[in-house]
Amino acid sequence: MSTSRTYLALALLAAMPVAVQAQVEEQREAGFDVRREWMEQLRAYPFGEYTQNPVYAARAAAFGAPARAASGAASSVQVAPWRSVGPFGFQTSGFYGSSPNADGGRIRTIAIHPTNPSIVYAGSASGGVWRTTNGGATWTPLTDNQCSLNTGSIAIDPVNPNIVYVGTGEPAQSNGCGLLRSFDGGTSWTEINGAGVLAPVNGSQNTRAYRIRVAPSLAGTQNTSVVLYAANNGLHRSTNSGSAWSTVLTGFVTDVEFDPANDNIVWAARAGTGTTANGVYRSTDRGATWLQVYATGTTVQRISLAVSPITPNSVWAVEVVSSRMDKLVRLDGASATPTVLTAQGVYGGQSRLDFGTQGTYDLVLEVDPQDANTVILGGSRMYRSRNGGQSFSLIAYDLHVDWHAFEYAPSDPNVIVGGCDGGVHASYDRGNSWVSRNTNISVTQFYPGIAVHPTIPDFIAGGLQDNSSLWGFGSGFWTMSAPSGDGGWNAFSPTNSNVFWTTSYGTGFIVRVTRNPLGTSISQVQRGFTSTDRKAFLSPMIIDPLNSATLYYATYRLWRTVNEGAQWGILTGDLTRGTGTITSLAVSPVDSRIIWVGTSDGNVQLSQDAGATFTVVSSTLPNRAVTDIAPDAAVPGRAVISHSGTGTGHVYATDDFGVTWANLTGSLPDIPFNAVVMVPGTSRIFAAADVGIYESTDNGASWSAANQGFPNARVLDLVYQAATGNLYASTYGRGLWATTIVAGASVLRGDVNADGAVNAFDASLAQQALVGVLPASAPNPMPRADANCNGVLDSGDVLSILQFAVGAAAPTLCVGKQQ
Structure with missing residues (x-):
């Protein structure tokens, strides 16, 4: 009632x-x-x-x-194909945006081609995987029709870069459907849930990918590569290039890295409040078995790892407790001897310029591949150390906050591509200056x-x-x-x-x-x-x-x-x-x-x-x-x-x-x-x-x-x-x-004022409509003003109407026709 x-x-x-x-x-x-x-x-x-x-x-x-x-077949009714209307980069102002650089949507992961730094894959939070072949001047969406657009990690095979692995499910946010694998550089994909290991088969389990890594010495094949997949439901391992999977480390695994000099040695991070199993693990058999070599407290929520070819058999680890950066350590050798790094400068200044309190959401740790004293640490803001992590100073301070990805180009470490809540940004001088790469990427x-x-x-x-x-x-x-x-x-x-x-x-x-x-x-x-x-x-x-x-x-x-x-x-x-x-x-x-x-x-x-x-x-x-x-x-x-x-x-x-x-x-x-x-x-x-x-x-x-x-x-x-x-x-x-939504009756294209003729006055009305000053007494401009029949009102329509009015319109255009 x-x-x-x-x-x-x-x-x-x-x-x-x-x-x-x-x-x-x-x-x-x-x-x-x-x-x-x-x-x-x-x-x-x-x-x-x-x-x-x-x-x-x-x-x-x-x-x-x-x-x-799934491929986007046409409806049985009269609806034109959908078209993207952006935004394709946008301007923001204020303290937290990137203006005058263009911002974009949240980017979670970046992977750069092993030999060509102009080829970059960007994984967005819930907009799928995109690829550029010209350093970010233009982008192409690759996974629009795949099982999930929530992206957590991307890995390019270091030997055969046509092999690409994508882990779905965004860390700390949204669920995925397992692994997407491509053998042709992202043109086509195979969905793999690993018989329920990587993703549920009954919808009862939530999975989010944190990191995918490929063992370099066994890379380049479609059936014998060793691939590791760190996720919130464990660390998973494949010995056949991702076709089949087994769980080799249980729990909440937030990162994994192969040693750059010897990929028999692998490091993994396990986190999650309330367990003594938290810490850093080491494997000496490419991830088949694991030993905890460094224990953190039971309150650690997330750990990120970094390695550098210049210091083999060492790993850096940043620990997050209560959503804050709690500790930065370097572990050296087989015994993982810890050295606590003071990380001064990350907190203590202006709160709007510090690391922040979202470490379970935004967290980046990288070490320069040619200089182990250069350490990158990111949270809300991005920082760089020149002394191995003892002290940090702010970089990229004029870009958007909340950093999730930071990758050195394997073939040219001067090139860095990063991802944050403001999209894709790149540096060509090792992080000293930055430019936006949010051109036609709409996420x-x-x-x-x-x-x-x-x-x-x-x-x-x-x-x-x-x-x-x-x-x-x-x-x-x-x-x-x-x-x-x-x-x-x-x-x-x-x-x-x-x-x-x-x-x-x-x-x-x-x-x-x-x-x-x-x-x-x-x-x-x-x-x-x-x-x-x-x-x-x-x-x-x-x-x-x-x-x-x-x-x-x-x-x-x-x-x-x-x-x-x-x-x-x-x-x-x-x-x-x-x-x-x-x-x-x-x-x-x-x-x-x-x-x-x-x-x-x-x-x-x-x-x-x-x-x-x-x-x-x-x-x-x-x-x-x-x-x-x-x-x-x-x-x-x-x-x-x-x-x-x-x-x-x-x-x-x-x-x-x-x-x-x-x-x-x-x-x-x-x-x-x-x-x-x-x-x-x-x-x-x-x-x-x-x-x-x-x-x-x-x-x-x-x-x-x-x-x-x-x-x-x-x-x-x-x-x-x-x-x-x-x-x-x-x-x-x-x-x-x-x-x-296609109308049943046709209209005279270009006849904006519906007087039965197409002339210069119609072009003027179309121009006024385009800039938003069309008189209130004028008829609705569309679809009559769409003189080139592309579904939108643009400057091409004004030109088409003027050309028709003077007898110079191309016959292929729809202006002057009933359509």
Whole structure:
């Protein structure tokens, strides 16, 4: 039975005003563990943990879904192939970014070709493996359709560099599917789970790869090489180039290294709180058997190792305790005689410039291959020692924080390539100076809550993992809209499309952004509030689609402003079941009095009186986290919602304000679903999941996959741009994507004002639309302005229209044709 709650909204609004903060203060990213727990808890609820491996569960379900093909086969309905819209590098400002160098998404691992330093493989956190053959000028994605894009480690065979090994599952963050192996330099891959050793066969075990190493003396073959694989479920060994595996050291193994002079000698690190087995292990038979030679305390959380050819039979080890760098030691000889290195300079200065407190997440240790006195140590920041580790000084201080990878080129140690939360960066003078290599590599991790400009194609604002909130234009210019650490929800004003709003993980961090329509400059003003409310990692924030002065912000209750953030007040009491947070929020585009709320603990509540009262309407819905609510653009009582978790339905619809619900899940796979969109004026619904995007053309009666050209990435949001017919998807690891929903009727291409002729005035309108100054009275520019039929509005369309107007258009172009 539904219940009602009444709140003194106006009184509360008047009683709790919050003054505007004129200056936008920079925020550091949230703790990585908070981010991970938020994502996992949404999928786990109502259970204690999400034990089913999401990669395997999603993959198995997707293969069984209607019309789904792993290679990205076309949907049976009219959806154009998906295209990546970046960002392909972006500008950030503030203390933690790399400006004027371009930043990118999180890079976890780097591998450099043994003889050609221009060939580099970069493994991203959840965007797969990429390769460059020109030193980072351009990149190519290699694993978009593989079983997992979560990447932990890459190893190139030192003798035959066409053999590449990839360990999936990101350390400290996300699960993988085992090993990916290529014999042709990454063109094709074989998935290997080692009969359950490297990855589960039943979805009950979580695996993350920390390091892969190949024994040099036996390298170069496809069937007899010795390969070692360090992971959170042990150290695993293969003697046939990765085809079969056995576990040779149990526990949480965080690193492994062959001795550079004698690969019979191998070092491994075992960590994990509460056990005396922690420490450094040594093998004298290429990893077949092991002996603990150095014991750490029972509180060590992670250990990273480094070796150098200049000092054979020695290993450096850095220990992390309480997420801080606790000790740096060098172990020498067969007895592993320890020398404690003081590592002065890593802590003790400015906290914003020190090693940090995320050592289980970001940790790098390397020794120069030609100078054992040069030691590299990285955490939040990167440091270099010139005296063997006794003291350190900061390097790469003007680059993004949180370092995960640092590799010397085997053939030229002057060349270094590193990976951090800001992407790929390279040095060509042994670390003295650095340049960005984030050109066309698109591995950003977008959160839910992206916003799309009402009319300009590919103009998007969104929040990212550790790269603040960004705004930009597809493959073009992208920059930061607010220095928010982890960016949050965004929204465009419905009355002034040059104004948009952005948020952060911090409670009440809300910024109003005004864009100069003739350029790329913006002005910002903080329009938020402070609160200690229980909230999700990212709180939903939306704008009333019919009233640009009214915005809503959600914790476990709703906050509202009616004057564009000049004052905020509490609108409701607790809308959850008592312990959850609000995870989805929507105002009807038909009637502003209709407000929908979904929570992490399965509640759906509805107000039909602008928030004065709310009614629980979820009594017949699954007890799972509610991830999205899409109200109908024409029918006030209709809405579609999505649920996370497994074991129940995932997409439901109501036509009567939630009195009854229809389960639309049908043949959709049993995996977490994260977003839904209804296409106005049609019977089409799109639903996005941890794997794949699905479409219904009959209001949810049946579904087919809509994944042509789309990567195997987790999709967290969908937004439909009615003016262009574009559908946008944000992924957690492969950036933003767009597809054009093909209209049934053709249009005269180039006839922007729809007057039946293509002339110079149309070119002017297309140009105005391109820069965002199209008059409000003008018709929607797309798809008419797409004069070259490439699915986007760009400068080529303006040129094509002008050429057609003077009779010089190439006949192969679609301008002037009905298409």
